[in-house]
Amino acid sequence: MKKLESLVAEKLLKISAIKLQPNNPFVWASGWNSPIYTDNRKTLSYPELRNFIKIELCRVIMENFTAPDAVAGVATGAIAQGALVADELGLPYVYVRSTPKDHGLENLIEGTLKPGQKVVVIEDLVSTGGSSLKAVEAIRNAGCEVVGMVAIFTYGFPVAVKRFNDAGVKLITLSNYNSMLEAAIDIDYIKNEDLETLKEWRKDPANWVHKSQAD
Numbered sequence: 001m002k003k004l005e006s007l008v009a010e011k012l013l014k015i016s017a018i019k020l021q022p023n024n025p026f027v028w029a030s031g032w033n034s035p036i037y038t039d040n041r042k043t044l045s046y047p048e049l050r051n052f053i054k055i056e057l058c059r060v061i062m063e064n065f066t067a068p069d070a071v072a073g074v075a076t077g078a079i080a081q082g083a084l085v086a087d088e089l090g091l092p093y094v095y096v097r098s099t100p101k102d103h104g105l106e107n108l109i110e111g112t113l114k115p116g117q118k119v120v121v122i123e124d125l126v127s128t129g130g131s132s133l134k135a136v137e138a139i140r141n142a143g144c145e146v147v148g149m150v151a152i153f154t155y156g157f158p159v160a161v162k163r164f165n166d167a168g169v170k171l172i173t174l175s176n177y178n179s180m181l182e183a184a185i186d187i188d189y190i191k192n193e194d195l196e197t198l199k200e201w202r203k204d205p206a207n208w209v210h211k212s213q214a215d
Contacts, residue, residue, distance in 0.1 A: 003179070004056065004175070005174070005179035006175075006182055006186070008056070008152070008153075008175035009175045009176075009180035009182075009183040009184075012038075012043070012152075012175065013180070013183060013184060013187065013189050014187070015043065015045075016042065017040050017041075017042040018037075018153070018180060019036065019037045019038075020184060020190055020194070020198065021035055021037075022035040022197040022198055023035075023194075023210070032206055032208070033209055033210060034205060035197055035201050036201070038125050039077075040077060040081075041077055041124065043081075043152070044081070053152060053174065054081065054084045054085055054088055056174055057085050057174065058088050060174070061085070061089065061150055064170070065118075065147045065148050068089075068091065068118045068119060068147055069091070069114075069117040069119065070086075070091055070093065070094065070113060070119045070144075071085055071086035071091050071092070071093050071094075071121075071122060072093075072094050072095065072113075072120070072121045072122065072135065072139055073086075073122045074095070074096055074122065074124075074131065074132055075095050075098055075135075076098075077124035077125060078095075079095045085122055092111070092112070092113075093111060094109050094111030094112065094113055095109075096108065096110075096134075096135035097110065098131060108138050109138055109139070109142060113144050114144075115142065115144065116143060116144065116145070118144070118145045119139050119144045120146075120148055121135060121136060121139070121146060121149040122149075122150055122151070123135075123149055123150070123152075124152050124153070125152065125153050126153070126154040126171065126173065127160065128157055128159050128160050129159065129163040130163070132149060133169065136149070136169055146169060147170075148169065148170035148171070149171050149172070150173070151171065151172075151174070153174065153176065154171070154173045154175075154176050154177070155177045155205075157202075181198055197210070
């Protein structure tokens with residue numbers, strides 16, 4: 001039987017929620033060159049996969065976090081998935097904006113949290129961890145305890161691992177970069193020779209340049 005990490009990665013690859021282009025890199029909004037691009041919002045368009053991810057996120061929460069009082073989704077990618085999880089668990093739901101709304105009540109957190117509540121955070125993707133932990137900070141500033149974060153996928157960058165450790169936040173993901181590489185080989189999405197490119201990028205993504213671009 002396939003491990004959950006590999007199974008999730010395979011499903012994400014098959015619907016192009018994760019795209020790999022080792023020889024034709026993407027350019028991220030940060031300016032980084034990357035052989036991978038991830039958009040887990042695509043899972044919402046596939047009812048069977050959407051439900052599968054919802055159930056697995058709920059299972060991870062129930063197995064790892066004691067009786068959370070509320071669920072928070074991180075805008076924008078995890079708003080819908082967070083709501084699905086909260087509905088399945090029968091818990092109150094909020095989502096956290098990246099920046100406060102520029103009109104009205106200027107909310108950073110949409111919904112109602114009560115001070116002292118234990119909150120589990122849902123994220124679709126963890127890259128450097130910056131935006132994810134800003135959401136954690138907002139929830140803590142509201143007087144609540146963040147019991148942990150559950151995400152669909154992580155690149156596993158060392159900077160993110162350090163940030164989560166420093167912030168005292170337990171992060172559990174359904175899949176990760178290494179499992180995704182294994183799945184991509186298994187389903188012939190990439191060739192063995194592409195692995196080296198993908199592994200090299202992972203070591204220093206901010207400064208990585210594809211060999212064709214360096215010539």
